[in-house]
Amino acid sequence: MKLSILDQARITSGNTAVQALKNAEELAMLADELGYHRMWMAEHHGMDVVASSAPEITIAHLAAKTKNLRVGTGGTMVMHYSPLKLAEVFKTLSAYAPNRIDFGVGRAPGGDGNAIYAMSEGKEPQMHNMYEKIEQALQYMKDEVPAKSPYNKTIAMPSQIALPEAWLLGSSGNSAIQAGRMGIGYSFAQFFNGSMTHDILDSYRNNFKPSAFLEKPNILVTYMVTVAETKEEAEFEGLPYDISQLWLMRGMIKPSLTPEEAQTYPLSEIERMQIREFRKRQLHFVGDVQEVSAQLRKEQAIYGFDEAMLMTVPHSQEKRLNSYRLLAKELLDK
Template structure:
């Protein structure tokens, strides 16, 4: 199984946004050394909790600091941008790092409604024709101008470059068939709701049409993971993320993640503890062997090709160790 990295550039308590972006670069370098397939940067707006607001910029910097790991966006939130501009951004990235760039397209806003309207300059955000926007972007990337009057007189520069891989992100299964028809890879976020359905992935494969971006269907599943040498240590490091999920569910979306020491003494009601336990399928916690065994079983059940790991312990060293331990268990 191929392993990859999803990074949201999290800002944990006691660290700055600049730290978070520097840590993203460090993580990419370490992931490359460990044999991870790719690293994707997420897109988040109007939040103090994540520093990844312009993933394509971070990707370009990471590309200059690495040599072989694939780099992309998980995802570019297409409602906010012109297909023409997105195509030129990813063609430029691919010209600078040929054979290493992924255009990961997402249909979510990546922020609240205030961010949506700010990005749309006060206009009604584009939410109804997102598959069409993605298709127009793909056409521009492969140098086929969409048949629309204001598009058919322009070219997306730079021309004649190695095409990036193109992926469609999903979290409910509704986008699987569309991804197949457009000849894109399908990246499914298991950690959003924990829901998995083999029929969704089968529908993607059945509807897949080979394209210049993807010769055969490729499915990648994103998991939220905390591992450590022992189960007890993993639970200790995972508790801040569990509390963050709980607070997010309550609408407290902009709090910095606390330290494990603070989380250890955080007052949780019995109902809080039950909620965390009942939703633990969205957060894989354990030893490397336990998590690796679970991922291999998931692969057998659902037939995906690649697991993308998102991990947000409080400290950078602990986070790097999560990826080291998983690589040791699954890649070597």
């Protein structure tokens, strides 16, 4: 199975943003050694629990620290940026690291209302034309000039570079159709709402048109996983994430607990039922590495996707790195 990594540079309790970014660097270097295919950095704004606010800068650093690993954004939030600037950034990245850069783009804001308005300098955010902006950025990357003003009177430099891989992130049929029509990869966020269906993925495949970016459909699916050598240890390490998801449902965003703190957190029976529902909806796979690997293989057999992108967020960096080692040994060596 082709394996990749999604990282948000999470700031766990007792740690700092600087350490979270250094942890991302350490993870990328390990992923490169283990044979992971790509690593994406998310984009989040105005959140003191996530340090990945400028993924295009982070991936430039990660590209310089690795040799074979593809690095990219998962995703760049297109609503905040000009198509010209997007093209300039990713063409520059690709000039420095040819055939290793991914332009993963999403339509979510990556932050709350305050962050959205700060990103748009207090102006009304433009949310109606995001697919059009993505298409214009892709044209610029191909050294073409979009037809529509104000983009039709300038070019995006540098030119004549290896095209980055282009991906559209989503969790709905609409984004799947648009990704297919643009001829770019489709990344489905199963960990986001657990709503993957054959119909969504088929709508991408059925609408796919070959492009300069991609000759045939390419689908990756992102899963949140917590693995360890034993199921008991995985449950211990995974509970803080489940509790943080309960908080998120209530609009509470704060650093996740340590595993020890989570064990004494006063969960109600309703909350325990909600956690069981998270697992049932495949928002979080928890178990020993053999069990979770079997679940991932089963998912691939059912849906036929090309690549699994994994995110795991134990409190300890040592535990997180070991989780990726275990998954690589189980899924990449077989």
